[in-house]
Amino acid sequence: MRFVESMIKKSRLMSPWMIHFDCGSCNGCDIEVLACLTPLYDVERFGVVNTGNPKHADVLLVTGTVNHRNRHVLKQLYEQMPGPKAVVSIGACNLSGGVFKDSYNVLNGAHTVIPVDVFVPGCPPKPEAIIDGVITALGVLKAKMGMGPAPEPALMPGDADAAKPAAAFGES
Amino acid sequence: MLSILGALGGLILAPFAGGLLSGVDRRLTARLQSRAGPPLLQPFYDVLKLFGKEPKVTNAWLVFSAYVYLIASAFSLFIFFMGGDLLLLFFVLTIGAVFQVVGAICVPSPYSQVGAQRELLLMLAYEPILILVFVGFAMCTGSFMISDVFRLDSPLLLKMPLLFLALGYALTIKLRKSPFDISAGHHGHQELVRGVQTEYSGPYLALIEIGHWLDLVLILGLCALFWHTSGIGMCILVAASLFTEILIDNITARLTWQWMVQKQSLLAGMGFALVNLLWLYVA
Secondary structure, three states: OHHHHHHHHHHHHHOOOEEEEEOOOOOHHHHHHHHOOOOOOOHHHHOOOEOOOOOOOOEEEEEOOOEOOOHHHHHHHHHHOOOOOEEEEEOHHHHHOHHHOOOOOEOOOHHHOOOOOEEEOOOOOOHHHHHHHHHHHHHHHHHHOOOOOOOOOOOOOOOHHHOOOOOOOOOO | OHHHHHHHHHHHHHHHHHHHHHHHHHHHHHHHOOOOOOOOOHHHHHHHHHHOOOOOOOOHHHHHHHHHHHHHHHHHHHHHHOOOEHHHHHHHHHHHHHHHHHHHHOOOOHHHHHHHHHHHHHHHHHHHHHHHHHHHHHHHHOOOEOHHHHHOOOOHHHHOHHHHHHHHHHHHHHOOOOOOOOOOOOOOOOOOOOHHHOOOOOHHHHHHHHHHHHHHHHHHHHHHHHHOOOHHHHHHHHHHHHHHHHHHHHHOOOOOHHHHHHHHHHHHHHHHHHHHHHHHHHO
């Protein structure tokens, strides 16, 4: 039984199926995410499959500015994923709101809605950086399974003051 | 008694063979697309990971359908290894396919619903071909028993070459390979998210995946029956069919269901099969 358990834990690190959710970005980050799947970068080497289905996915890749409309979709997608799961936040807009930070319609990053494990900064980040982010997310999963040290909670500079979602337009 | 034990042994080994073949499939597919591809054991990692995931189900029918699909696949493979009746095998295989549709139709997800309708069309396309192939077996051997095939002196391929081609059609449709992957896409090509398998998750998706491996072994076994006189011949036939499947999967685009049912299945597949049956009847 112990052998099966250790095999399952090992397999989790060998087959991270991903789902990619675009919270309304300029498509720069999305193109870089999809570039990881092309023959040049071939992320399937690590067992990554782009499932497009939260019920099959282990890793959620989020791009784009989170706003008051799509934060519900983001939260629902996250809740539909069966555990253990990891979230990778990609690109400046998704990390902190980017150039739209503190706008009335924008939330300052996906971490204000769901727990984010790995931040990949860049506008847009290179495919290499995104692959590195996914592999780091596997390290986070490993820590969650008790197979390694817990990673430091990663916050971007200036995020401490933006922990709460801004009030929606018209709300008090 | 010995044959039952042998069949049980085969049934235990079959998931390993099916998983390996599916790994070869993913690796070959990657090479055909000039990628490096995942490790050979990737399908096993996937299934083990799925078994370790949190079980989240929409309703109880989904779980029931996943188990019935796996049991039907295993039972039809058992009948095959026992040298049993081809018709019985066909009906048990159909039960599995029907329950996959039931599982997909009992949930409210529109992707799953459309996938289920398309799966029914797939069944409409491959089942007549499969039954005609079995009729061909019966005309050559005089019975529907698989064990009777091994009493023949010459390979069946010489008598039923067109039926072998027709079986190739049925194989492609049953395994949901492109151009017939309209109800659910495999390895990352999405069709309707994941079609009939959209709502299965975690351990239940793993059961479906293992059932799929068993189906793969069964269908390749049926291909091997066409050259039963030599072991090397069987291996050549299985390898050639698998490689052709993967090649066709990579070089063709997805068909619409009208094309699949009318032109490809009814005209081409059934046409091949009927011409071969007439030839057997006359000869």
